[in-house]
Amino acid sequence: SQQGEEDPQALSIQEGENATMNCSYKTSINNLQWYRQNSGRGLVHLILIRSNEREKHSGRLRVTLDTSKKSSSLLITASRAADTASYFCLDSNTGTASKLTFGTGTRLQVTL
Amino acid sequence: GAGVSQSPSNKVTEKGKDVELRCDPISGHTALYWYRQSLGQGLEFLIYFQGNSAPDKSGLPSDRFSAERTGGSVSTLTIQRTQQEDSAVYLCASSLRGANNSPLHFGNGTRLTVT
Numbered sequence: 001s002q003q004g005e006e007d008p009q010a011l012s013i014q015e016g017e018n019a020t021m022n023c024s025y026k027t028s029i030n031n032l033q034w035y036r037q038n039s040g041r042g043l044v045h046l047i048l049i050r051s052n053e054r055e056k057h058s059g060r061l062r063v064t065l066d067t068s069k070k071s072s073s074l075l076i077t078a079s080r081a082a083d084t085a086s087y088f089c090l091d092s093n094t095g096t097a098s099k100l101t102f103g104t105g106t107r108l109q110v111t112l
Numbered sequence: 113g114a115g116v117s118q119s120p121s122n123k124v125t126e127k128g129k130d131v132e133l134r135c136d137p138i139s140g141h142t143a144l145y146w147y148r149q150s151l152g153q154g155l156e157f158l159i160y161f162q163g164n165s166a167p168d169k170s171g172l173p174s175d176r177f178s179a180e181r182t183g184g185s186v187s188t189l190t191i192q193r194t195q196q197e198d199s200a201v202y203l204c205a206s207s208l209r210g211a212n213n214s215p216l217h218f219g220n221g222t223r224l225t226v227t
Contacts, residue, residue: 031212035216041220
């Protein structure tokens with residue numbers, strides 16, 4: 001099985017500031033994905049970065065991947081109150097897609 | 113198109129009763145996953161389907177839990193003789209070819225409360 005671990009567990013910032021979350025994993029990966037969850041319901045896919053990519057952007061999101069350190073970071077720029085949510089990473093290795101396990105996530109609170 | 117649909121959205125049941133949770137994945141998605149999330153916790157993997165086959169059932173917490181998928185589409189998670197510790201949000205996700213190639217699309221979950 002594979003499991004990403006997010007850091008920090010909780011993050012509180014003011015609107016307009018940047019938020020950085022980190023993810024570490026243990027096995028060789030095919031890709032790494034970031035998800036957001038609001039109010040304990042379904043997760044929403046944010047961005048997928050493949051193992052041969054080092055950086056990817058989507059709107060205010062920037063994801064980096066360092067396969068030598070087995071780590072990834074998610075940067076949210078110019079945060080908004082609506083960004084308040086839990087953020088999870090999911091690492092997918094080159095083997096089977098079974099038993100994909102999420103970490104406990106980073107709980108981001110953006111205050112006005 | 114339509115996303116992943118789960119029903120019911122909420123279910124309250126008495127301890128000892130059986131419950132059946134349903135997941136309608138996105139059409140054409142071959143991979144389907146069930147997760148459980150207790151209040152304030154992370155996601156606990158339950159079972160994964162590729163087509164109608166479940167190559168990995170190791171996450172099912174006990175023999176009271178079972179799941180099936182028919183026609184490579186709809187999946188049902190059944191919990192027999194429910195216990196209070198079964199109370200959680202049960203999330204279903206589907207993926208076009210599996211997460212090693214494509215992202216997971218989640219439903220909004222079924223919130224199960226066992227009284």
